[in-house]
Amino acid sequence: MSILVSNETRLLVQGLGRTGRFHADRSIAYGTNVVAAVHPSRAGEVEVFEGDSDRSGVPGRPDRFRVEVPIFRTVVEAVGATGADASVVFVPPPAAADAIMEAAAAPVPLIVAITEGIPVADMVVANRYIADKPVRLVGPNCPGVITPRECRIGIMPGYIHQPGRIGVVSRSGTLTYEAVYQLTRLGLGQTTAVGIGGDPVNGTNFVDVLRLFNDDPATEGVIMIGEIGGTAEEDAAAFVAKEMRKPVAAFIAGTSAPAGKRMGHAGAIISGGKGTAAAKIAALEEAGITIAPTPTDMGTAMLSALG
Amino acid sequence: MKIHEHQAKQLMAARGIAVPRGTVAFTVEEAVAAVRPLVEESGNPVVVIKSQIHAGGRGKGTFVEHPDLRGVTVVTVGINGGIDATEAAVADLAAQMLGSLLVTIQTGPAGKQVSRLYIEQGINIDRELYLAVLLDRAIARNVVVVSTEGGMEIERVAEETPDKIHRAEVDPAVGLATFQANSLGWNLGLEGPVHVGFAELAKTLVSVVSELDTDLIEINPLVVTTEGKVMALDGKMAFDDNALYRHPDVAAMRDETEEDPAELEAKKTGLSYIKLDGTIGCMVNGAGLAMSTMDIIKHFGGEPANFLDVGGGASAEQVAAAIRIITADPNVRGIFVNIFGGIMRCDTIASGIISGVKEVGLAVPMVVRLEGTNVELGKQMLEESGLNLVTANDMKEGAQKIVELAG
Numbered sequence: 001m002s003i004l005v006s007n008e009t010r011l012l013v014q015g016l017g018r019t020g021r022f023h024a025d026r027s028i029a030y031g032t033n034v035v036a037a038v039h040p041s042r043a044g045e046v047e048v049f050e051g052d053s054d055r056s057g058v059p060g061r062p063d064r065f066r067v068e069v070p071i072f073r074t075v076v077e078a079v080g081a082t083g084a085d086a087s088v089v090f091v092p093p094p095a096a097a098d099a100i101m102e103a104a105a106a107p108v109p110l111i112v113a114i115t116e117g118i119p120v121a122d123m124v125v126a127n128r129y130i131a132d133k134p135v136r137l138v139g140p141n142c143p144g145v146i147t148p149r150e151c152r153i154g155i156m157p158g159y160i161h162q163p164g165r166i167g168v169v170s171r172s173g174t175l176t177y178e179a180v181y182q183l184t185r186l187g188l189g190q191t192t193a194v195g196i197g198g199d200p201v202n203g204t205n206f207v208d209v210l211r212l213f214n215d216d217p218a219t220e221g222v223i224m225i226g227e228i229g230g231t232a233e234e235d236a237a238a239f240v241a242k243e244m245r246k247p248v249a250a251f252i253a254g255t256s257a258p259a260g261k262r263m264g265h266a267g268a269i270i271s272g273g274k275g276t277a278a279a280k281i282a283a284l285e286e287a288g289i290t291i292a293p294t295p296t297d298m299g300t301a302m303l304s305a306l307g
Numbered sequence: 308m309k310i311h312e313h314q315a316k317q318l319m320a321a322r323g324i325a326v327p328r329g330t331v332a333f334t335v336e337e338a339v340a341a342v343r344p345l346v347e348e349s350g351n352p353v354v355v356i357k358s359q360i361h362a363g364g365r366g367k368g369t370f371v372e373h374p375d376l377r378g379v380t381v382v383t384v385g386i387n388g389g390i391d392a393t394e395a396a397v398a399d400l401a402a403q404m405l406g407s408l409l410v411t412i413q414t415g416p417a418g419k420q421v422s423r424l425y426i427e428q429g430i431n432i433d434r435e436l437y438l439a440v441l442l443d444r445a446i447a448r449n450v451v452v453v454s455t456e457g458g459m460e461i462e463r464v465a466e467e468t469p470d471k472i473h474r475a476e477v478d479p480a481v482g483l484a485t486f487q488a489n490s491l492g493w494n495l496g497l498e499g500p501v502h503v504g505f506a507e508l509a510k511t512l513v514s515v516v517s518e519l520d521t522d523l524i525e526i527n528p529l530v531v532t533t534e535g536k537v538m539a540l541d542g543k544m545a546f547d548d549n550a551l552y553r554h555p556d557v558a559a560m561r562d563e564t565e566e567d568p569a570e571l572e573a574k575k576t577g578l579s580y581i582k583l584d585g586t587i588g589c590m591v592n593g594a595g596l597a598m599s600t601m602d603i604i605k606h607f608g609g610e611p612a613n614f615l616d617v618g619g620g621a622s623a624e625q626v627a628a629a630i631r632i633i634t635a636d637p638n639v640r641g642i643f644v645n646i647f648g649g650i651m652r653c654d655t656i657a658s659g660i661i662s663g664v665k666e667v668g669l670a671v672p673m674v675v676r677l678e679g680t681n682v683e684l685g686k687q688m689l690e691e692s693g694l695n696l697v698t699a700n701d702m703k704e705g706a707q708k709i710v711e712l713a714g
Contacts, residue, residue: 172595264594
């Protein structure tokens with residue numbers, strides 16, 4: 001079992017530029033069902049992907065793959081023709097929020113936005129637009145969602161993942177990989193790993209993902225990785241204290257970050273004394289969450305939380 | 308991106324928000340020349356001379372070179388002495404302020420050099436209020452925040468007298484509705500024409516936010532003049548960097564002298580760099596990993612010299628640029644390279660590090676932690692490179708090693 005994505009997920013790719021094409025290829029190599037692409041200027045064409053299958057991906061596949069992905073002008077056309085039920089957005093920042101809204105209008109039930117650098121005002125509008133639609137947005141500015149050996153949506157390295165017992169949810173890309181790799185080495189593996197992104201305005205939040213993991217029978221524990229800025233971690237702590245039935249371990253990045261400086265991610269900033277790592281760690285500990293003192297300790301913190 | 312007060316006021320004035328009339332001055336002569344037209348137009352002999360730096364608290368701030376002089380000074384000698392006396396006083400003050408270091412609660416003890424002044428008409432103040440528009444991340448919407456405690460630090464007001472702060476959420480499809488603006492005005496105790504003026508100003512300000520993609524607009528104080536006019540006496544604006552591409556006129560207001568030169572150079576080479584005060588330089592891929600690399604150095608007793616995210620890969624050019632930037636900081640006594648290869652192969656990254664280091668040279672110890680595909684090959688390449696590099700198996704080991712080596 002898993003959350004959000006599985007081997008039945010039918011993926012649509014919005015934006016077939018260099019990055020979009022590269023990662024669509026990596027997802028297909030992993031064994032993900034990529035069924036369509038939207039790229040208006042190339043509508044009617046077919047994009048051919050071929051190469052060696054990723055041996056760490058979906059089991060039981062031939063060594064080599066060749067997949068023809070039809071390209072459509074609009075998301076509605078793509079969904080109508082192929083039954084796509086998830087979309088990954090690689091569209092450049094100026095048009096990315098529009099691409100998200102287009103996917104929501106179709107509607108595509110799961111929209112994963114990878115694009116970094118979308119104007120905040122655009123995301124405020126997009127968030128309002130999708131609020132009453134039957135869709136879930138993950139991201140933007142995130143590594144994506146993966147269920148090991150079933151479905152890879154995004155830009156993460158597939159081979160570090162292993163099917164297992166732990167759910168991972170994170171605001172940071174490379175720190176997700178650290179956590180995943182530690183879980184794999186410890187033999188705990190992952191049910192699903194979800195990057196919720198480093199922007200100040202995003203779709204799915206910690207609480208949403210924790211709720212999904214809470215209800216997923218295969219998930220036995222959750223690692224959450226937060227960072228300075230905002231109050232999403234404090235909200236997660238309140239949820240865990242009240243409703244979470246499974247052990248949670250956490251790491252918060254930015255204990256040494258100065259106030260008032262954006263630490264790479266648009267959302268990673270301590271402003272007006274709010275959003276410090278210390279306050280987040282205190283809230284998480286208060287909720288009974290096991291804190292990893294350094295990022296190297298995320299896997300072992302999970303082990304000790306499992307008891 | 309931040310801009311100066313005089314620029315923020317220019318943007319506000321162009322959109323119909325009342326501000327005192329003023330003139331920007333880069334020299335003493337320009338400051339003096341500004342006085343006469345301002346006084347003659349207003350009929351008020353008082354002018355204000357305001358240091359322009361990208362930091363708050365200027366009114367209470369003082370200069371390293373002139374401990375008794377405030378960053379913002381009201382010149383009143385003209386009341387008895389006339390314009391000539393005002394000009395003489397402005398000449399004296401401008402000469403002291405220009406080129407001096409202004410220390411405020413936001414600049415740090417070193418202060419920031421003042422290279423431009425804003426000379427403004429004096430205003431007869433009846434009441435001082437606070438008004439800001441900023442993003443509330445928890446609801447993914449902008450909020451308008453007002454307070455009766457103008458001129459105070461809003462964080463302190465929020466802590467000590469939270470009942471004096473009122474807010475309204477902005478629906479992106481509506482803007483600030485008239486009823487919301489009215490309520491805020493009544494919350495501030497405003498009535499009659501002043502109330503109408505405030506509500507108009509608040510609605511205009513919210514439209515400025517969506518027009519210009521500001522991260523923050525803060526007017527502290529927003530004043531009611533004795534003539535009953537609602538006016539922005541100060542103005543602070545910061546912009547969403549990701550949206551600057553659609554506001555070239557705003558982007559042109561950037562004052563690069565206000566930014567750290569190393570951070571500026573990094574930005575131009577596609578690196579995300581922030582200078583800190585420690586001794587251990589960091590080169591990392593990914594923002595979260597870069598932040599936690601600083602944290603782990605601190606955890607083991609070291610002090611990070613910087614935040615540096617080289618992005619997805621680590622090409623020879625990027626590594627070379629990163630080393631140049633890190634080692635230009637004279638405090639750096641060691642460098643910790645922490646790369647989680649992910650999609651990129653570690654041997655590719657190792658060759659980037661080797662050629663980057665060879666290109667710029669290395670005078671301090673460097674510890675490299677690599678993880679990802681072909682990690683053994685990558686480590687072997689680093690060890691056989693003949694360069695003064697130490698490899699580490701994980702982040703913890705790497706951090707401990709560099710703290711020890713940089714001693």
